[in-house]
Amino acid sequence: MLDAMLAKSYLHGLARRPVVAYGPDWELQCMLCTELPTLENGLAEREELPNGDTGIAVTYTLKEGLSWADGEPVTSADIRYAWQVGKHPKTGVVSQQIYARIRDIEIVNDRTFVVHIDRVTYDYNATVPTPLPRHIDRAAFAQDPAQYRNQNAFDRDPTDPGLYLGPYRMVSVQRGVRAVYERNPHWPGKKPEFDRIIVRAIQNTAAMEANLLSGTVDMIAGETGMSIDQVLALETRHPERLQYKYQAGLVYEHIEFNLENPIVGDRRVRRALAYGANRQAISEQLFDGKQPVALHNVNPRDPGFTDDVQRYPYDPERARALLDAAGWTNDEPGQTRTDANGKPLRLTIMTTAGNRTRELVQQVLQSDWDRIGVDLQIVNEPPRVFFGQTVSGRDWDHMAMFAWLSAPESVPRSTLHSEQIPEKGEVGGQNYKGYANPRVDALIDRMERELDDEKRVDLWHQLLKIYARDLPTLPLYWRAQAFVLPRWLTGVEPTGHQYTTTLWVEDWGVRDPDATDQSDGGG
């Protein structure tokens, strides 16, 4: 709640549980509740708000027998307490979106509560706080909400068993080095296989590999571990010794155009660049096909996906024709194109210096675009300069290469809606490219409030057709999580989204040595 770091989410997955979460199948599922509330099953109902607007009341019932690892029961009051902490402006909660939408949480009894939301949106049943241990934590919050971020029980005494309600509880921690988890004796669900799980933090990837090969660690988590090229290299060196799992997910690698620049503000130039980039070869040659080419900003596993959109296969001839039409011509093949005034078609691309994968992609693009007469200059910056100044300040000339993270069926308001274009030097949205299309704005507004799945999917399709036609960004590929696992380990299912594999740790197990080896190594 107070920190968005993926590593913390990974750790919390072992010992905490949200009420609902997207599963490895990308379907919303109950983790702590007995039944997922929907309008269809009557557990969610529209309600009129005092101001005349329409809200929604969503009823959840917690599973029987849920308790914190100190034996105290998990109750509706813990959910309501989490909401009170989350919505308080001084507690330092990173994202208050879901807390701010909740008008009230009504406690029906210890296990049943009703979440009253101030608007009707498609994700109404995913808008529920993760419980906090009120019996342990409330003193710190009551004393001084402004100091809660430093005084909360998770930071003050992280091994207190009363903080955890998952299959495991943290028993010791050396911050920045390792955390040790043991079974939670009060976990009412499926008994986890392992007595103890130790999570180690190793920052250097070469040391990580050495630790793996020496047996100091058994597995490397795909969520936070090695990059895909490192895992592919490891698989080449040790194909049989370990199993490897790759899961393309919701990290959308793309090139953001500066649409205020007259050169790349011209859609013909953007399309020419798309046709002139051999993205399929990038995916196959650099990533062994494990990171598939993105058609647009919606993942193929997402319900809103469609491939019935304008596509840009590698076609240098078409790219050249588009550049000619845009007024960028060259007299001889191989030369940089110029406009009518003799100004060369010289574009800059920026990304995070030191990111080997992105730097490799840049070099391939430089070579591809050179073939269509575009002189590409690579100007990279350290990540904190690139994100902290260049991207957020909208201070790049033509192209910026980076990734967006999202959740399943996440409406791209922050990155595409025109009201999310930040003014230079101001804190604002994340539409850094400056894309403004009234039809897209309207579709985003509608799809957030459309509860009918089919109609919402249709709105998505309309949006994606416009996106692929306008090409405000050049889609590159979907980044994959790469897991390195021991061959004896079963049940680790990469999700590809923000919910980590550890949320299903009770399904992890040891392969029966007598069973036929059906591992999906290399899959």
Place this chain on the structure above:
Amino acid sequence: MLSYIVQRLVQTALVLFVMSFIIYAMIGLMPGDPIDLMVQADPDLTAADQQRLKALYGLDQPLTTRYWNWLTAALQGDFGYSRLFAQPVLDVLWPRLGNTIVLIGCAFLLSLVIALPAGIAAATRPRSLLDNAVNLGAFAGISVPPFWLAILLIILFAVTLEWFPAGGMTDPGEGGLLDQLHHLALPVIALTLARVGGIIRYVRAAMMEALRQDYIRTARAKGLSRRRVLISHALRNAMIPVVTILALDMGMLVSGALITETIFGWLGMGKTVYDAVLGNDYNLALMGLLFATALTLLANLAADLAYAWLDPRISYD
């Protein structure tokens, strides 16, 4: 002597005050702040969230105001909280400082144990086979990149021979002295090999210079034993430049051991300050760097006092 020490301590306090502002300003002027980094990690972060968080952490204030707030709190003993560790800054730094002192101290002692006899032996027999062998070893140590050496050590001693653990400070559930020494071995060897070459070169050069001096000839003419001439006369004088270099090396508490700490998962100052700077943990980075500054200054004071002991002609009275 006492007034000299007091004077130097006052100077140290003044330098620390100036450095605190310089470091604070440098960290504060770096592009991006903690909230900018959060935006990249959380797609749900709205503009309102960003503004609220910037206000909460005081990042909407001018740099000078933020520094003044920090300074007034620090003078009252409140050095703030680490944003990354959600703990008081000193609670984070003290144990890590101890870990780094253990690591650097062991490597320092081992380096001296190797460098002094090797440097003296090489200096007394210049251009001999022994001198060439020592020089070769010293240059090899200086030339090998520390990160590569560390990885080689892990592959050899942890992966292949399985003599030592590949990283960490203790095994879970263990933590006894033997377990700690077992984990300490590889990082100490890596740091020692990376530093010993340089010290050998300093000792050799200083000894060769000392051995050319008139007082050495006089000592020999007086009939003193070779051992006494070398140890009591030559080495004592040769140690003055070596002590200077070693004192300056205290800055290694932050920078020098960073790679070793990162690769071996050793929870020390270098890794902590590096993470703090990258993670925009202002309070932690500031105090970590001030610790390193203070230690370097105090080590130099100790070196100055050592000069008087090594060379009777030097006096601070």
